[in-house]
Structures are given as structure tokens and as C-alpha cells.
Amino acid sequence: MSDMDEMEDGSGIVKKFMFLNRKAPHGTVYALEGLEVVLITAAFDQDVSMVFTDDGIYQLMKGIDTKGIEVKDFSRTYRALEGYDIEKLYVDQASLDARGLTEDDLIVDVTVLSVDEMANLMVEQDVVISF
Amino acid sequence: MPMVDIAGKEYEVDEEGYLVDLSQWNEDVAKYMAVEEKVDLTDSHWEVVNFLREYYAEYQIAPAVRVLTKAIGKKLGAEKGNNKYLYELFPYGPAKQACKIAGLPKPTGCI
Numbered sequence: 001m002s003d004m005d006e007m008e009d010g011s012g013i014v015k016k017f018m019f020l021n022r023k024a025p026h027g028t029v030y031a032l033e034g035l036e037v038v039l040i041t042a043a044f045d046q047d048v049s050m051v052f053t054d055d056g057i058y059q060l061m062k063g064i065d066t067k068g069i070e071v072k073d074f075s076r077t078y079r080a081l082e083g084y085d086i087e088k089l090y091v092d093q094a095s096l097d098a099r100g101l102t103e104d105d106l107i108v109d110v111t112v113l114s115v116d117e118m119a120n121l122m123v124e125q126d127v128v129i130s131f
Numbered sequence: 132m133p134m135v136d137i138a139g140k141e142y143e144v145d146e147e148g149y150l151v152d153l154s155q156w157n158e159d160v161a162k163y164m165a166v167e168e169k170v171d172l173t174d175s176h177w178e179v180v181n182f183l184r185e186y187y188a189e190y191q192i193a194p195a196v197r198v199l200t201k202a203i204g205k206k207l208g209a210e211k212g213n214n215k216y217l218y219e220l221f222p223y224g225p226a227k228q229a230c231k232i233a234g235l236p237k238p239t240g241c242i
Contacts, residue, residue: 073191076191077191083194083201083202
């Protein structure tokens with residue numbers, strides 16, 4: 001039986017999805033679009049992990065103020081993820097260090113991982129999507 | 132995008148009738164949207180509509196039905212945090228209809 005058939009009869013395949021967020025929150029649509037895909041994936045009851053690395057870390061910064069650039073501040077939406085049962089949020093240690101940031105600068109609770117730990121986590125996934 | 136006239140004022144809506152500018156929302160808009168959706172607004176409806184507005188103000192998104200149901204249960208009690216109660220209030224989908232009345236965009240992941 002193909003995956004599609006199983007989905008249609010409602011038996012509900014659950015895959016491990018990892019979403020890699022690597023870009024600053026504003027200036028491109030990647031962060032916002034990525035977040036929407038994550039919410040939709042969760043609506044299909046999939047196993048979702050989110051990783052924040054490189055400038056993607058800035059998506060989780062406390063105290064973002066977007067008034068000056070007249071776009072929606074969706075940083076607060078990351079705090080709604082718990083309600084969607086998305087609780088696996090990972091941050092790359094080296095990316096934090098390179099920007100002089102710590103977990104305390106972030107608006108949600110995250111797990112900070114080394115490069116090796118991150119690599120191991122990626123290997124476990126069925127699907128990795130980068131934004 | 133289409134414009135609608137509500138109580139003598141013009142409002143921009145999208146092709147599905149959702150209010151484009153959230154900040155323009157007021158009770159007249161809610162009542163107009165409710166008539167469009169064939170929903171007779173009672174205090175119970177307002178409770179859900181106001182809850183959605185608070186949720187949006189806090190998280191900047193309209194919640195999916197599953198999330199809405201769970202959050203309502205937490206805030207207003209288990210007898211309200213279930214599909215039966217919410218679908219009785221909003222027969223064509225609590226997230227879809229209640230969000231429209233609350234002036235929010237259609238929920239992400241609302242299929």
C-alpha cells in the first residue's frame with residue numbers, strides 16, 4: 001500500500017519533520033513562511049522539530065520591535081507553538097556564541113545543541129526542510 | 132479587493148469576506164460578519180469571539196480548531212472546550228466562522 005492510500009484511509013502516518021531556520025526574521029519571507037509550514041505540519045499531527053541556526057536565531061529574540069519597518073511582529077507566534085504541541089525547539093550553540101547571545105535572550109525555552117548533537121538529531125529525521 | 136459598507140463606513144475584505152485590516156474591527160463589523168455567516172450572536176458567541184481576539188493579540192495568529200478547542204477548555208472550562216459545543220455555536224467551523232466575526236484572518240492550517 002502506498003503512503004497516499006494509508007493517508008486516505010486515515011491510519012495516519014507520522015513522520016519526523018525537522019525545519020531548519022537559518023535566516024533573519026525580516027527582510028525575506030523565509031522565516032514567516034517557514035513558520036506557517038510548521039503550523040500546517042503540526043495540524044496534520046506530524047512529529048515536528050524546529051532548529052534555529054545562523055541568523056535564524058534572531059527569529060527568537062526577545063524585544064523585537066517591527067514598527068519602524070511596518071511589518072507584522074510574528075516573534076510572539078513562537079510562543080503559541082506549545083499549544084500546537086510543538087515543543088522540540090533547538091538552537092545551535094555556535095550560532096548563539098558568534099552573536100554574543102544566550103538562551104536568556106530568547107522568547108521561548110529551547111534546547112541548545114553542539115554541532116555534533118545537531119548532526120545526530122538530523123540523521124534521525126525522515127524529512128529536513130530548510131528555510 | 133472588495134469593499135463592504137457597514138453602518139455607513141467602508142471596509143476592505145478579502146475574496147472570502149475576511150476583514151483585511153484587523154485594527155478596523157468593531158462590534159458593527161462583528162454583527163455584519165455574523166449575518167453573512169448566518170450566526171445569531173449570543174453571549175456565548177461573543178465569549179468565543181473575544182477569546183479569539185485576545186489569542187490573536189497575544190500570539191499574532193488565528194489558532195487552528197484543535198488549538199482553539201484546547202485553549203478554550205483551559206480558559207472557560209471543559210464543558211466549552213469541546214467540538215460539540217463550539218460547532219453548535221459555529222456550525223460551519225468554529226475557527227473559520229468565529230475568526231471571520233472576530234475580524235481575524237483565516238486560521239493557518241485551516242483546511
